[in-house]
Amino acid sequence: MTQRILILGAGFAGLWSAVGAARQLAETRRAHGPIEILVVNARPFHSIRVRNYELDAEASRVPLADVFEPIGVAWVQGTVQHIDVAARKVQVATAEGAKTFDYACLVMALGSALVxxxxxxxxxxxxxxxxxxxxxxxxxxxxxxxxxxxxxxxxxxxxxxxxxxxxxxxxxxxxxxxxxxxxxxxxxxxxxxxxxxxxxxxxxxxxxxxxxxxxxxxxxxxxxxxxxxxxxxxxxxxxxxxxxxxxxxCAGMRASALTKAFPVTLDTLGRIPVDEFLRVKGVPGVFAAGDCANFPIDGTNDCVMSCQYSRPMGRFCGHNAAAELLGEPLLPLRIDWYITCVDLGPWGAVYTEGRERRLATEGAQAKRTKQLINRHRIYPPTNRNREDILRAAAPVVEAAPSKNVAAAT
Ligand SMILES: Cc1cc2nc3c(=O)[nH]c(=O)nc-3n(C[C@H](O)[C@H](O)[C@H](O)COP(=O)(O)OP(=O)(O)OC[C@H]3O[C@@H](n4cnc5c(N)ncnc54)[C@H](O)[C@@H]3O)c2cc1C
Known part of the structure; x- marks a missing residue:
């Protein structure tokens, strides 16, 4: 019987969970039965949400088909309505009517919304x-x-x-x-x-x-x-x-209200407590990543709702969800750096390091870092090449973005 890894959301955490799980299934040497990866997302594209303040809406959309089809990940456009953890079922409203999906393993990655x-x-x-x-x-x-x-x-x-x-x-x-x-x-x-x-x-x-x-x-x-x-x-x-x-x-974000479906105590931002393997504490078979999950990501400090954490959380979460089904070891996530890079339009940008936000660069120099992040670093490969897509989901922590990006000649 096919076992299903069901991933809710295809933002930074959900998309990378799906690719991370597909990568792990492709890499394993362990014999296993059929495993399906199925993603549910409200839109047919991966939204590069951090670019929503920019002028060009098209540039911030990556069709899900371009990422998922080459690696054999199935996806459904629909809105998650209800999650039944006890029955391991999720109800989704789609254009063709209500659908119910069961799962062997669930990844909760429905993100956050402005309050x-x-x-x-x-x-x-x-x-x-x-x-x-x-x-x-x-x-x-x-x-x-x-x-x-x-x-x-x-x-x-x-x-x-x-x-x-x-x-x-x-x-x-x-x-x-x-x-x-x-x-x-x-x-x-x-x-x-x-x-x-x-x-x-x-x-x-x-x-x-x-x-x-x-x-x-x-x-x-x-x-x-x-x-x-x-x-x-x-x-x-x-x-x-x-x-x-x-x-x-522009004030305030809170985790998806569907986090309330899980029998756990949510934090003040409505986030689900997970361990360093992105497993929801006390709920077998359920993982969570991105803005709807929280743990001390550097060993001490809580996650900041951010793209910079959601992407690696996704990669590790997908890897671990597949590894758990396969009976392979899980990988802990720990990220020791935190940066912010704020776009300041025609003036440039500002780049800080650490939770206390020490000034690293500003103006045109920081703008080059911001453009590298927004236009390249946070995108999945869009060339429909299976190897490139899977490689990009390796469960490793990248270095912080460079603060010395050279000007184009
Ligand atoms: C304008 C702006 C600028 C930002 N700038 C930065 C920045 O510079 N650096 C940084 O690190 N972070 C930044 N962020 C924050 C960052 O965008 C979020 O932290 C990040 O998107 C969280 O990723 P996620 O995958 O958890 O959630 P999301 O990216 O929100 O993805 C959630 C996905 O789930 C889908 N979904 C939600 N509910 C349902 C449902 N019921 N059914 C089906 N699908 C559903 C959504 O459509 C979406 O595709 C910025 C945010 C905004 C709005």
Missing amino acids: RPPIPGLADYAFDVDTDEGAVKLLEHLRSLPLQPDSAGRYTAVVIGAGLTGSEIASELPARLAKIACGAAGTRVLLLDHAPRIADQMGEAQRVIEQALREMGVELRPGVRVARVLAGDVALESGEIIPASTTIW
Whole structure:
């Protein structure tokens, strides 16, 4: 009878779990019965989610067929509705109706989603760059601005949340809005946060981000709270009204709500506790990786919800899921480095090292690192070559991205 490794999600953790499992099945010398790898994902493509603040939505989509077909991984486009751990069954809504899949081994990799607090109007009027769909909706809205009736806030964008994502989209907007407005007066970009400083959590990069945003003309508004959002303006708790046709919410992520299906105590971000082999603690046959899983990844500190951790978590998770079915040894994951590289649009970028975020590089130098990460490092091979795809999923920890990427000649 065919045994199934069922992988939920094809983001960074899910896609790499699938390739990691396929690689391990291809490499094993142990005799085994038929094992199927089946992935369920809401979209027919792997979304390079970290690029959602950029202009080109197409560039951040990798068709699942290009990665999975050459290595014999099956996939279904659908939305996971229900996970029954006791019965080892998962219910999925697909275009052809509801389907139920059973499994010998389950990998939970449904990622995270932006949290929208109950600020009046936020759910209805604020855009986001959290998902591919959200990014496309924002792009279409921005392109439509010249067709909208003239108003005080037509070319004003308010970004709420001055963390990584908010800083990145705020950096893109001045140039983008100016282009869309074709020289019309009144383009404004404001970056709001309730913290006392913009990019408050960014350690030594904080002053760099603040300086870059100021130089690009972004109005910085730390220490403010939003009271409500409408289609044409944003009201602050102070009573100030900012006319703005575009509001973008960028504050806070939480693990998929389906993590509640597992009989474990979730952490404050809704994540599932796993061990260093990515096994869900106390739930046999279940692994988890990416933004919906957590463990002390460097031996001490919790995982940061990030692409940089989700990809290796995926590779090790897939390897271990297949190894467990095959009766082979599992590999522990440990990553001793952590970096952040924040894109600051035309100004450049900033690259930090360590949890405390020590400044490594900034400006054009850091931008070269960021482009290498966003355009190459985090992509699976897209040449449909089986060997290349499987090789890319080796369960090893890569070195941190180079901070000395040379300029193209
Ligand atoms: C704009 C932006 C910039 C970022 N920049 C960085 C950065 O510079 N560096 C960094 O390390 N991280 C960055 N991140 C964070 C990073 O994108 C996430 O940590 C990462 O995507 C997590 O990977 P994942 O595979 O766990 O989840 P995801 O990438 O979210 O993948 C989850 C997958 O599951 C699917 N899914 C979810 N629910 C269901 C369901 N019910 N049924 C079926 N499918 C479902 C989704 O469609 C998706 O394909 C950024 C995030 C954003 C939004």
